[in-house]
Amino acid sequence: MAKLAGARESTSHAPSRLLGQCMVCGSGDLDAFLDLGQTALANRFLRATFLDAPEPTYPLRAAFCRGCAHVQLTEAVPPDAMFRDYLYISSGSDTLVAHLEDLSRLLAARYSLGPGELVIDIGCNDGTLLNSLRRLGVRPLGIDPAENLAAFTQSAGIPRYADYFNSKTATRVVEAWGNASVIVATNTFPHIQDLHDFVEGLRIALAPGGVFVIEAHYLADLLDRVAFDTIYHEHVSYWALGPMAQLFEQHGMEVVDVERLTVHHGQLRTFVQRKGEGIVQPNVVRVREEERARQMDRIQTYRDFASRSLRIRDDLRSMIHSLRAEGRSVAAYGASAKGNTLLSFAELGPTAIEFVVDRSPLKQGLFTPGTHIAVVGPERIRDSSPDYLLLLAWNFVDEILRQQEEFRRRGGKFIVPVPTVTIV
Ligand code: DWN
Ligand code: ZN
Secondary structure: OOOOOOHHHOOOOOOOEEOOOOOOOOOOOEEEEEEEEEEEOOOOOEOHHHOOOOOOEEEEEEEEEOOOOOEEEOEEOOOHHHHOOOOOOHHHOHHHHHHHHHHHHHHHHHOOOOOOOEEEEEOOOOOHHHHHHHHOOOEEEEEOOOHHHHHHHHHOOOOEEOOOOOHHHHHHHHHHHOOEEEEEEEOOHHHOOOHHHHHHHHHHHEEEEEEEEEEEEEHHHHHHOOOHHHOOOOOOEEEOHHHHHHHHHOOOEEEEEEEEEOOOOOEEEEEEEEOOOOOOOHHHHHHHHHHHHOOOOOHHHHHHHHHHHHHHHHHHHHHHHHHHHOOOOEEEEOOOHHHHHHHHHOOOOOOOOOOEEOOOOOOOOOEOOOOOOEEEOOHHHHHHOOOEEEEOOHHHHHHHHHHOHHHHHOOOEEEEOOOOOEEO
16 A cells, blocks of 8 residues: 655645746736635645644636637646645546556557557556556556555556656656557646656657557536636646647647547547657547637637636535535535635535545545545445535546445435536
């Protein structure tokens, strides 16, 4: 089991960096459209002994680039404050484990990956995807700065380079392991702060004809589901295909295929190659046209999204405060990172939310960042029988409702916060 929490034992406050320019096109014409306030880091859960210590918080604002329509944060938190000691593990959801198994099969079949061919997973986390790839006979390598998660891949005998991926580390990786047929990054690309250097790293590490596969939450789904809670400091970018294609074009690469996925809260799976090495599929043109048709290149779209986000915050606050005033008990399910944006923005602390349940032993026994609600194991639902559970991991609603049949049979209700506050 991974060790707990180095960063949570420190009260040091590394300052954030103001992003005065678009990370994709360099334009200084950034229009901030949603201010989520001064917020603690979403995965920086606290030990009880640190509840009274000063907690670092950072501005959390999303902005639209009038130059290329990229959506990004206005401030970047130093990556070491977020990623060296990482609490989230991919194997925490059955849905996600099944999804990553499917992805490994797709990659092996689509690129006829044979034994000895190197596949790199950037942001490999606990090695869930790499384990599946290895079972299919390919040579896996994980790259991930999270020192506390290295034990997972180490015990599985999977090599891991414990650092960030960039042009410098790509050179070291190639010296040690050779070039990769496939490089994959699931839920990592939105975290990258120096995109241009990252893409240069890809050009160094990919074998000729090699492909980079990205899975990342998709801006169109974020808008549709009003998933403002997925905005937090780790996610410095919110990707649409248009700006992403523009980024790769600047480096002699191109998006050759794309598909939409339902996993998490709706994602985009993008296939990228060096220009001329792959055949661009009609999907790429179609998705870019859809983005233009739904005005994802207009600031008004994001202003409307911001209004809907504020409405959800207000509705949720008043629903929970009324329930508490009527004497009902309210707890929450899923100590997700996005849940911490929601709790902080709606100012819901331990007087409103009694506890948060999470299956992950890495989070149990800690307290939510900023709002200081205790995280406990799922057995607490049976022991305390809360009347309502606020679903903070609403992206796994089907999986969680299936598990919690007994709670619902006994009259318990879930509050689903987005796209509108609903009781189920
Ligand atoms: O991009 C990111 C996404 C993909 O993962 C990262 N930056 C961080 C993380 O975000 P998150 O924490 O919002 O992800 P999840 O997957 O929505 O988190 C769900 C939480 O709920 C986990 O702590 C696991 C927990 N859980 C549970 O207790 N019982 C999840 C399921 C499905 C369950 O049945
Ligand atoms: Zn731009």
